[in-house]
Amino acid sequence: MAELVDAPDLGSGGDTPWEFESPRPHTDPSHSRNRCIVEYQRTQLADCEYELHIRISPTEAAPAIEAAYERARKDIAIEGFRKGRAPLELIKQRHGSQIEAEALEQLGQRLAEDLVRQYQWGLLSEPQLIDLQRSSDEIGFTFRLFTLPELTIELSGIVLQKPVRQISDDEVEAQLEQLRLQHGTAEEEVEEITDYYHDVHLHFQPVDADTGMPLVGTEAEELTVALYEPDVLPELRQHLLHARRNDSFLLTLPGSAEQGQPEQPPQTYRVTVRSIRRLHLAELSPEFAQRISRGRFHTVDELRHYIRQELQRQWDNHVHRLLRNQLEIELARRYPFTPPKPIVQRIARDLVESLQRGELHVPSEYARQGETGIYRFIAELADLYARLSILELVLLRQYQIQLTTDELQQLARTLNISPTELERQLREDPELAYDIRRRKLWQVLLQQVDVQPVPYTDDAH
Numbered sequence: 001m002a003e004l005v006d007a008p009d010l011g012s013g014g015d016t017p018w019e020f021e022s023p024r025p026h027t028d029p030s031h032s033r034n035r036c037i038v039e040y041q042r043t044q045l046a047d048c049e050y051e052l053h054i055r056i057s058p059t060e061a062a063p064a065i066e067a068a069y070e071r072a073r074k075d076i077a078i079e080g081f082r083k084g085r086a087p088l089e090l091i092k093q094r095h096g097s098q099i100e101a102e103a104l105e106q107l108g109q110r111l112a113e114d115l116v117r118q119y120q121w122g123l124l125s126e127p128q129l130i131d132l133q134r135s136s137d138e139i140g141f142t143f144r145l146f147t148l149p150e151l152t153i154e155l156s157g158i159v160l161q162k163p164v165r166q167i168s169d170d171e172v173e174a175q176l177e178q179l180r181l182q183h184g185t186a187e188e189e190v191e192e193i194t195d196y197y198h199d200v201h202l203h204f205q206p207v208d209a210d211t212g213m214p215l216v217g218t219e220a221e222e223l224t225v226a227l228y229e230p231d232v233l234p235e236l237r238q239h240l241l242h243a244r245r246n247d248s249f250l251l252t253l254p255g256s257a258e259q260g261q262p263e264q265p266p267q268t269y270r271v272t273v274r275s276i277r278r279l280h281l282a283e284l285s286p287e288f289a290q291r292i293s294r295g296r297f298h299t300v301d302e303l304r305h306y307i308r309q310e311l312q313r314q315w316d317n318h319v320h321r322l323l324r325n326q327l328e329i330e331l332a333r334r335y336p337f338t339p340p341k342p343i344v345q346r347i348a349r350d351l352v353e354s355l356q357r358g359e360l361h362v363p364s365e366y367a368r369q370g371e372t373g374i375y376r377f378i379a380e381l382a383d384l385y386a387r388l389s390i391l392e393l394v395l396l397r398q399y400q401i402q403l404t405t406d407e408l409q410q411l412a413r414t415l416n417i418s419p420t421e422l423e424r425q426l427r428e429d430p431e432l433a434y435d436i437r438r439r440k441l442w443q444v445l446l447q448q449v450d451v452q453p454v455p456y457t458d459d460a461h
Contacts, residue, residue, distance in 0.1 A: 038111055042121075042145075047337040048390065052127065052143040054111050061107060061139050068103035105129060108141035122148035122397055124340065124390065146340040148394050153335060158449045160326045162319060165456035167311045175307045180281040181228050183292055187278045192244045196227040197281070200240055201274040209268040212250060228279070239271070248272040324442050327449060328388050339386035347389075348382035392438065399444060401437045411436070 039055040069088060076095065078086040091099075112127040124146040131142035186199055193200065202225060206218040227237055239249050252268045282288050289303040297303045354360040355378070366373035395401075403411070412422040426433040 038115065040115060046340075047149050048124065048147050048340050050121075050145040050147060052112060052115070052141075052145050054108060054115070054141040054143070056111070056139050058134075058136070058139060061104060064107040065100050065103045068099050068106075072099050101132070104132060104134065104139065104141075108132065108143070111141070112143045116145075121145065122393070124148065124343065124393070146342070148390060148397065149335075149337045151335055151337075151391075151394050153331065153391070153395060153398060155445065155448050158327065158330055160323050160330075160446075160449055160451045161454045162323060162451050163456040164453045165315065167308050167315065171311055172304055172307050175311065176284065176304065177281070178228070179292060180284060180288075181226075181279060183282040183288070185280050185282075187280050189245075190276050190278050193227070193240055193242060193273075193276055194278075196237070196241070197279045198227050199277045199279060200225050200227065200243075201276075203272040203274050204269045205272070207250070207268055207270045209250075209252065209266075212270065214270075222274070226279075236271075240273070243273050245273055245276055320442075320446070323446055323451065327442075327445060328391075331391050332384060332387050335391065337387065337390075339383065339390055343390075344379075344382050344386045347385050348378050351378050351382055351385075392441070395445065396437060396441055399441065401441045401444065403436060403440065407440070 041053045043051045043053070045051055069091065072095065073086065073088065073091055076086060076091055078090060078094070081087070081090075108129055109127065112129075115121075116123055116127065127143040127145055129141060130144050131140075133140040133142075181197065190198075202223050203220055204223060205220040206215045207213060208215060225232055225236070225240075227240060233253075236251060239251060243249075248270055250268055251271050252266050254266050284300055286299050289297045289300050293303065293306075297306060351360060355362070355374075362374055362377050366377035369376070408422060409419050412419040415422065417425075426436070
């Protein structure tokens with residue numbers, strides 16, 4: 001199956017979701033002096049959306065308004081009075097409506113957050129005040145709440161397929177060869193490219209694709225290419241194999257588009273071989289192993305063993321991502337719900353930016369439909385990512401994922417810092433703490449599902 005990239009975090013700008021933030025202390029003295037008796041009604045509008053209505057009496061709101069006037073009085077300057085000395089009645093006359101509106105909004109926000117914490121409603125963002133009504137006998141607040149869906153997720157019956165493979169001797173030797181090439185030396189220039197162990201200095205001249213004539217007003221470019229590097233274009237590598245010095249050929253490169261710029265058409269170049277140098281591989285010896293490992297390894301066999309372990313580690317990480325993707329897709333299939341539109345829209349905007357930067361690939365079945373297909377792809381992917389991110393929050397809440405003392409100590413050793421320093425960083429950086437909890441969550445989940453090993457094939461990669 002195709003591998004997904006990680007779904008975006010729900011917190012704006014990478015912040016942790018609102019429900020996971022530590023409760024904030026109330027600093028308004030009116031709040032602790034006179035806690036309101038709150039009447040409320042919560043009405044569900046959609047799977048993850050509620051409307052919260054709160055009603056209080058003007059008497060219950062009075063301390064918050066009085067405290068707001070006292071705070072404002074210290075900062076307001078009125079002509080004829082020293083700062084902080086203006087009569088309260090004059091302040092009310094000139095600024096009363098603004099001061100009281102802000103005080104009521106802050107009071108309503110505190111009341112809504114108190115209810116959220118008291119009843120442990122899992123929110124995806126702070127309560128959004130959408131209406132404030134005030135009369136002589138009642139003050140009413142209306143909030144929009146975007147919440148976690150009310151789900152209890154079961155993992156029973158989920159079967160994942162884990163591709164299994166062993167790192168081969170050929171893979172280890174191929175990595176050794178790359179190291180020998182990277183640390184090798186270039187011999188004197190030669191006349192012909194006989195294999196891929198060559199550095200080639202090339203001259204790229206933009207030309208007309210039909211006539212092969214140089215394009216007026218364009219500049220040629222010089223580039224040195226190491227043919228053994230894996231990112232060399234296959235077409236270029238094929239042209240260069242067995243080419244001789246001063247040989248030339250036409251090469252058409254595909255078009256490209258930069259962010260905010262129109263797509264550029266394909267460009268044809270006349271490529272001329274200026275010079276060729278054969279690469280001499282570094283000798284595979286104990287000295288080589290010591291040099292590239294900075295003394296960590298003393299024999300070639302030790303280096304081979306390390307390369308095998310590193311390749312296996314990379315493969316194991318890849319398999320972990322595959323298993324997580326399989327589990328995410330299965331959970332999204334089992335527990336369908338409609339995510340909040342603002343979250344989907346924000347993720348869609350991020351995906352459009354990724355597409356403009358060339359970081360996101362549109363599958364051919366969507367691309368063939370033009371803009372309509374691309375928009376549909378973005379909308380479907382944004383909806384999926386929103387649901388996956390919300391399901392992750394549900395699981396974090398359901399499993400109460402926290403790091404144990406032993407896990408914190410192990411992480412501190414891995415980061416080469418003291419446990420005390422790690423705890424300080426986690427307190428000061430909620431995003432880091434949240435990310436660590438996410439990583440542990442998926443380790444816990446994958447231990448609780450049925451994972452069946454299957455032979456590795458290219459389709460599983």
